[in-house]
Amino acid sequence: MVQILTEFNGTRHAVHEINSKSIVMQSNNFNLWYGSNHALKDINLNMQENEVTAIIGPSGCGKSTYIKALNRMVELVPIVRTAGEISYRGRNIFANGYEVEELRTKVGMVFQKPNPFPKSIYDNIAYGPRIHGIKNKKILDEIVEKSLRGAAIWDEVKDRLNENAYGLSGGQQQRICIARCLAIEPDVILMDEPTSALDPISTLKVEELVQEMKEQYSIVIVTHNMQQAARISDKTAFFLNGEVIEFDQTDTIFSTPSDQRTEDYISGRFG
Amino acid sequence: MRYIQEDLVMKRMNKRLISNKVWKFIFFIATSFALVSLGMLLYRIISQGIGFLDWEFITNFASRIPENAGIKAALIGSLWLMSVVAPVSIILGVSTAIYLEEYAKQNKLNDFIRMNISNLAGVPSIVFGLLGLTIFVRLFGFEKSILAAGLTMSLLILPVIIVAAQEAIRAVPNEQREASFGMGATKWQTIVRVIIPAAIPGILTGSILALSRAIGETAPLVVIGIPVILQFLPTGYLDTFTALPMQIFDWAKRPQEAFQYVASAGIIVLMVVLLTMNSIAIFIRNKFQKRY
Numbered sequence: 423m424v425q426i427l428t429e430f431n432g433t434r435h436a437v438h439e440i441n442s443k444s445i446v447m448q449s450n451n452f453n454l455w456y457g458s459n460h461a462l463k464d465i466n467l468n469m470q471e472n473e474v475t476a477i478i479g480p481s482g483c484g485k486s487t488y489i490k491a492l493n494r495m496v497e498l499v500p501i502v503r504t505a506g507e508i509s510y511r512g513r514n515i516f517a518n519g520y521e522v523e524e525l526r527t528k529v530g531m532v533f534q535k536p537n538p539f540p541k542s543i544y545d546n547i548a549y550g551p552r553i554h555g556i557k558n559k560k561i562l563d564e565i566v567e568k569s570l571r572g573a574a575i576w577d578e579v580k581d582r583l584n585e586n587a588y589g590l591s592g593g594q595q596q597r598i599c600i601a602r603c604l605a606i607e608p609d610v611i612l613m614d615e616p617t618s619a620l621d622p623i624s625t626l627k628v629e630e631l632v633q634e635m636k637e638q639y640s641i642v643i644v645t646h647n648m649q650q651a652a653r654i655s656d657k658t659a660f661f662l663n664g665e666v667i668e669f670d671q672t673d674t675i676f677s678t679p680s681d682q683r684t685e686d687y688i689s690g691r692f693g
Numbered sequence: 694m695r696y697i698q699e700d701l702v703m704k705r706m707n708k709r710l711i712s713n714k715v716w717k718f719i720f721f722i723a724t725s726f727a728l729v730s731l732g733m734l735l736y737r738i739i740s741q742g743i744g745f746l747d748w749e750f751i752t753n754f755a756s757r758i759p760e761n762a763g764i765k766a767a768l769i770g771s772l773w774l775m776s777v778v779a780p781v782s783i784i785l786g787v788s789t790a791i792y793l794e795e796y797a798k799q800n801k802l803n804d805f806i807r808m809n810i811s812n813l814a815g816v817p818s819i820v821f822g823l824l825g826l827t828i829f830v831r832l833f834g835f836e837k838s839i840l841a842a843g844l845t846m847s848l849l850i851l852p853v854i855i856v857a858a859q860e861a862i863r864a865v866p867n868e869q870r871e872a873s874f875g876m877g878a879t880k881w882q883t884i885v886r887v888i889i890p891a892a893i894p895g896i897l898t899g900s901i902l903a904l905s906r907a908i909g910e911t912a913p914l915v916v917i918g919i920p921v922i923l924q925f926l927p928t929g930y931l932d933t934f935t936a937l938p939m940q941i942f943d944w945a946k947r948p949q950e951a952f953q954y955v956a957s958a959g960i961i962v963l964m965v966v967l968l969t970m971n972s973i974a975i976f977i978r979n980k981f982q983k984r985y
Binding site: 540 | 798799866868869870871872873874875876877878879882886887890891
């Protein structure tokens with residue numbers, strides 16, 4: 423729909439795009455405690471469809487905690503307590519009766535350290551579809567190919583799908599993990615410092631991939647690397663001591679931040 | 694002002710190097726001690742027993758004449774015993790380990806349970822024998838059967854299997870669980886598809902080693918009152934039976950010298966069974982480890 427309008431009338435494009443981009447995830451006064459440690463304080467953020475939202479900030483600022491709250495992975499830590507809400511497509515994910523299994527099918531995650539299963543490449547990608555009940559070999563084959571193509575690694579591994587994923591390089595493993603995440607056909611993809619364990623070339627590949635993937639998915643990425651945030655994201659949130667200091671268009675954050683602390687951080691004065 | 698003075702360093706150098714060699718020697722002696730004892734034991738058993746070890750020894754029942762004595766009833770009895778112990782202890786043990794590691798919350802009660810399972814592994818086997826006698830033989834009325842002895846042995850090795858399985862499960866990296874949960878898998882799916890396959894080498898190795906302990910254990914069988922001289926084979930789980938260590942114990946305490954050699958032959962059979970089981974454990978561990 424968007425594309426058709428674009429072709430007919432270039433001037434309407436921008437207007438239409440803004441209207442069509444709806445909010446996928448939104449947090450309202452979200453708070454989180456680890457025991458008595460108040461790790462996230464009144465977080466208000468919203469993530470828009472088909473955008474890359476980057477979260478930056480120094481170590482211990484709560485950025486990883488926040489992204490893990492978005493698919494409730496943070497609940498694996500037993501002492502966690504939350505208040506306020508995070509909604510996915512208008513539904514509070516912390517509400518009673520919202521099953522985490524359902525949420526995580528829609529909100530997938532790629533982790534900091536590549537964590538493929540010690541299985542074949544094929545079984546890694548087919549893991550998600552299989553747990554959701556797909557047994558048909560032909561459908562699984564198609565999902566595996568589509569996901570590996572989606573993660574730009576099909577050509578590298580198509581001849582050795584039955585080999586153990588652990589035999590791949592770190593960068594390839596991470597793209598396998600991205601493909602595995604795509605295989606459950608999520609709506610949102612959360613990436614928790616996905617390139618921090620990778621070499622520069624693999625990092626570049628993952629960054630290019632993120633750019634391609636946002637056509638279809640909404641992406642939230644936590645990163646240590648400010649240049650990375652500047653390169654790949656549409657919006658950037660700067661976290662400090664569990665608070666959102668500033669959240670704006672990435673261009674604005676990196677050129678004319680409105681808060682002094684943001685400016686200090688991005689100019690490398692601390693962190 | 695330098696803190697490290699070269700002449701002092703050189704003066705102490707010799708002493709350090711000597712103490713380095715002395716410690717290496719001490720550790721080597723400690724290792725040799727175990728190996729030499731094992732070698733002597735094996736030599737004595739094999740040289741005494743090999744004369745009595747022939748096919749008839751395997752196929753004959755026990756006898757008052759040493760030349761005719763055989764181990765058939767005990768060998769078959771031990772296999773029957775294992776057919777109870779293996780499924781009961783592995784199913785209960787692995788399930789318990791999964792519960793404790795994956796489901797049980799961190800609280801004082803569960804810490805207490807975890808600690809006591811480890812303690813249970815150190816309880817003398819004769820105590821388990823008395824427990825089995827009270828519960829399975831008398832209370833449940835299983836008499837001196839394979840079932841009563843098998844359940845008693847299962848209780849005896851259960852703590853060992855639980856601890857081994859817990860360690861194997863704990864060794865599965867958390868990232869693997871996160872990867873599975875992150876795709877919307879339930880806890881059960883994660884356990885079946887990720888955790889168990891990764892932990893199975895450790896679980897099987899621990900289980901087989903525990904089973905080989907059960908096959909060599911005598912005290913609980915003595916307490917239960919398992920007979921030693923049987924001229925028939927069991928046909929069901931409620932039949933009575935005899936087992937390898939019981940038979941060996943009986944031969945060893947007989948006055949005739951020839952029976953000492955029969956006992957040695959019995960020990961060789963028992964050790965072959967044990968070594969076979971341990972080799973299977975090692976084989977399984979290596980085979981699965983290659984895949985992961």
